[in-house]
Amino acid sequence: MKKALAILLVVLVIAAAIVAWFVTRLPSSPFDGQPRAEISNDLVARGEYVARLADCVACHSTPDSAPFAGGLEMATPLGSIFTTNITPDPQTGIGNYTLADFDRAVRQGVTPDGARLYPAMPYPSYVKLSDEDVRALYAFFMKGVEPVRMANRANTIEWPLNTRWPLAFWNVAFVESGRYEPESDKDDLWNRGAYLVQAAGHCGSCHTPRGPVMQEKALDETNGNYLSGALLDGWYAPSLRNDHNTGLGRWSEDEVVQFLKKGRNAHGVVFGSMTDAFNNSTQFMNDDDLAAIAHYLKSLPGDRERDGTPWQYDAASNEKLALSNRTDNPGARIFMAKCGACHAADGRGKTPWIPPLAGTTSSLAPQNASSVNVTLNGSGRVVTDGVPDSYRMPPFREQLSDKEIAAVLTFVRTSWGNTGGPVTSQEVRDLRERTDPASSNPIVLQMR
Amino acid sequence: MIVQDAKGSRHATTTSRPDFQIIAKTLDQAKHEELAMELTINDTSYEVQSDGETPLLWVIRDELGLTGTKFGCGLAQCGACSVLVDGVVTRSCVTPLASVVGGRITTIEAIEEDEIGKRVVEAWVDHQVPQCGYCQSGQVMAATSLLKENANPNDDEIAAAMTNLCRCGTYNAISAAIRDLAGETKEG
Amino acid sequence: MLDTKNLERGDLASPTPTNISRRGFLLATAGVTAGALVLSVGLPAAPARAQQAGMAPGTRVPAFLEIRPDNTIRFLSPFNEGGQGIFTAMAQIVGEELDADPAAFLVENAPAGEDYKVMGAPFGRVTGGSMSVRSSFDVMRRLGALARQMLLQAAASRLEVPLGELATEPGQVVHAASGRKVSYGDLSETAMDLPVPDPDSVTLKKQEDFSWIGKPVARLDVRDKSTGRAVYAIDVKVDGMLHAAVQHAPRLGLTAGHIRNEDTVRGMTGVHSVHTLDGAVAVVAERWWNAKRAVEALQVEWSDPGAQGTDKRYMPADFSTAAFRERLANEPGEGKVAEEEGDAASVLQKAENVVEATYFSQFLHHAQLEPPSTVARFNDDGTLDIWLPNQAPEQFQANIAKVAGIEAAKVNVHSPILGGFFGRHFLYPEANPYPQAIKLARDVGRPVKVIWSREEEFLRDPMRPMAAVRMRASLDEQGMPQALDIVSACEGPTEAVFGHNPDKVDPTAVEGLTGKAYAIPNRRISQIYVKNHTTIAYWRSVGNSMNDFLYEAFLDELADKGNIDPLELRMRLLKGNQRLSTLLQHVVDLSGGWKRGPFDAEDGTKRARGIAMASPFGSHTAAIAEVSIREGQVVVHDIWESIDPGSIVNPAIIGAQINSAAALGTSQALLEDTVYEKGEPQARNYDLYPILRPDQMPRVHVGIVESGEKMGGIGEPGLPAVPPAITNAVSHLTGKRVRSMPLSKLTFDA
């Protein structure tokens, strides 16, 4: 018996040692041992473009700070995480990183001292980046970005939840290890699109539903969950698959390109967190890459079962808006008082400048977070080619009660053929408490 | 970018403004190209120079010189900029020019040419509605539109239709004037 | 030189200068089309006429009046019209003595000039403080009488009869003996060339002989304002004019540095030029919309020099109203005494029953519907024409001269009617667009109109002060207030605008806490000065807009503590004060008898009423409000308000002004609050700064008491009693004491 226990003890000690080694080990990088190479201006320029594709600036800058000096607060239910300084400052930034160190951080979420990054850093996507893109990105951050001395802010997540070594296991379970491998049966455009969407674009971070431990349920098109729509930070990022109602089913590839390039098309205007992705990232992608993305996304099949009966405009709802009918229909009444002037009394908007509410994904998706959020808080300014939008969505949190917002959104989400369904006051109250109104100032994050 | 001028010809400029040509293709662009710059305001046709994204308000005020339509907020909040498009009250600050091409626009300058509008103005005078007056062009427009939709509105319908702001607080006089027009008994 | 083309295209009135219809006239007010011609050559007629030296302000008749051949009377008013009805009141007052129907008047705001400083020292001439009529009543009547006298003289020589045989009927001189009549229009040319008689030589009418004063004369501007013909500063147009839009520094005190995309923006559609201004950048363009889009696109690196230790206000990056409120509430000290009677300190020290509370007032925006604008035009002769909304032309002229670096005499200030003002259009540093317009017009060599978007306006609008007020009072055995000690931590608007004197209390910081008529034997009212980072301004009814709320709400708190009905308490405290007792009773009667509630209304809601009084601007008011709670928020159903302004000029206008004041008072009580975080106002438009909507407007029932006492103001006095009447009703209905506004920030369960 004693012997058995002794053996068990030895096994446990060995296991613990293995765990300790495992969770603090530095994973290998293809760049290990490579000498520091000269960095060409071309490579810096390419890296800058990759940084646009990957939208590094959206998280690693704030409107008040120097480019990439970090400091953006990311609130989680457990506490706040602050993004880090990734300027080449040797003390407070990443100036001392070798290319291999940089690679480990970007693609594997491990810092040079072996610490694990929270997957708020989308390394489960970045792991698919090509070696060339990582090398270019490194070049940009070393030579294209001004070093800024700004110490990182400590996160406010308390022990034991701030213990990050278990993430090593999370990574094993949920992060695929490989680079993006082109599908040989698809054309180059598709493969380029897949690479952009899955790797740098990290579209799945918002648009793919997450599992019980916050892992994305799918990382590529082989699984129908991929980009099928997800709830994150009080916004519902809709399906990017060919779902007629809640996805891109009714959009042409051209329209996808327009949306990503101009922030708007006949179906809608970017809002909520997509505004940041558009302002800082997608509009800077070149036309070929946008075409590739559109091509890839349009290849993802929709799911009729999840998506429901295809939407069709139903003009009968407009009857409810007639003066004599809306006096005892609070939702219709509020719609005409607050929404109709811009989104038009028939819900069709004034496209492409002011989006329709009839038939838009946010009015059709059963998840109503985006409808509620944008009504409470408005939306940030859409800055296209450096010029802020002519028409912005104002916040209504100071004008409408929870009940009134619930009423008007219930009207919107059940009219004109919309099938999103009702909103409750409680749902509005919940979001009201944990969100803030969008700024009316155009916010342009600089990369240099 | 490419901009389109009144004659439908295009010229390039060196700016980085949004190029809506791409977008426009998805709209009923053929129609726009033909008519984009032709506006019917107060039964007069105007050729306008502004691009399709420009708010109707600023075309009316700056380009056509009709300053009776007021700018208050530019955000669909106040209603000072209200005009009628095909007889329906419309906040011109959030109305892209391109969206009203082909519509019949009435501004306050021509309100007395409209039979209902004329009655509204008389009621406004009778009830001495305006104070600073700045919101009143819009209020008169909203009231005219209301009475066009419903000649005999009840109090609740008046309240549902009249949503323009007035910082001077002329609200009670406004509803009294409309009640009067609706043929209802005046309240003291 | 003037752009009439657009107007013709716009199907406006024919802009023929010789045929001045009412419509054309109002255009003239703003100097549009023919108007500018009228302004520069038609009037002021005075300089062309024989000048009499050393005339007192308000007596040089030709500087004010032009009677046209068609018998319309053009009158240059010393006071500007912003909705308060002053143009009509002036026509009534001058017309009364001139013997001319006010309806024949075409009124516009007079240019800057000594003749128009009719208020006497220290103000000379401002439109504000509800002072216009009461300060100039006799002067303006005398002016009318002098003009009439001149017309009589002209008629005497025309008809070759002794002056004594002549009389007037409205608009004409009558010779009864011969049955001949001559219209004023026919006589005017000759009359205005006559020397103005000695002001003491004319006698004014007796009140009982008034034909127009005291009557509900129709307003002169109503039709033009109902048909879009009224022209505001923002509508002014001059030939060759460019438009400008600005982007202000996010915080006061910051300066514009490098503009990252200046070249790109310069190439945008319609853009003329890009400019760096003091604490702002601007884009000048052919059209305002183009300027606005371009200026928003400018990516400016703002540099923060920190507080410079000068008088200029500097807004630190960490400023928040929440923290400032805390600071005010905890500011140590007893303050400078503003009013003292008896010995409040020792009574309070010995008292058994002491009530203590801290009350708050919030920052408020003016939120007048017309955004600020200015048109500036430098002329070849070295003069500057400038059109801008303003409440004090001479003050603006002096400052504009300084800004432009030219003599004041070369600055022609045009003051179009105001699209609401509420105190917004005084000279406030950093808060007016004219320095920008002047610089831009000079830089581009063409006239420029600057318009502030609502967002830029809310960024620079100076605010009604915030205050934290510590109240302490003791009650005697009967529950009556015995001693009252009030310490207000606040920067008053007057010291904020004209400079702080450490040895003095700013009366506008404490008015409404001081000057109350209640007989509380021991009182000490004081102010602690706490300088703001924000700019501070007058706001309708000034200090009273907050202080009467603070005082009257606390008074109700005392009534409840002392177990006395709040009406009863006020009645007792006003014992022996006939005027105010009468007024209080008047409002009670107006409301159908005092009914504090809570009671069940017909619609099933539970309601209560609150009562409050105020004595602002020489008038006295009493108000009752009826409220209920719907879904946690306050609904104001009715406001009854009685006002005693001593004597009145136009009861209809008073009714409208009480409605207006009730709306603004309800708005601030229910909704308004300017919130700063990180040095910036969170609301930049009506979206996050809601103002009272039509469906939130209470019914307003107005009572007028004409006591015959000294004349008081009208425009502002209606406001101060409204917020406390509402909050007192709410406190009573909900049992939850309201010590701050707006009520929308509180939730109630009734």
Ligand code: FES
């Ligand atoms: S200016 Fe259009 S609604 Fe205010």
Ligand code: FES
């Ligand atoms: S009358 Fe002044 S804003 Fe309505």
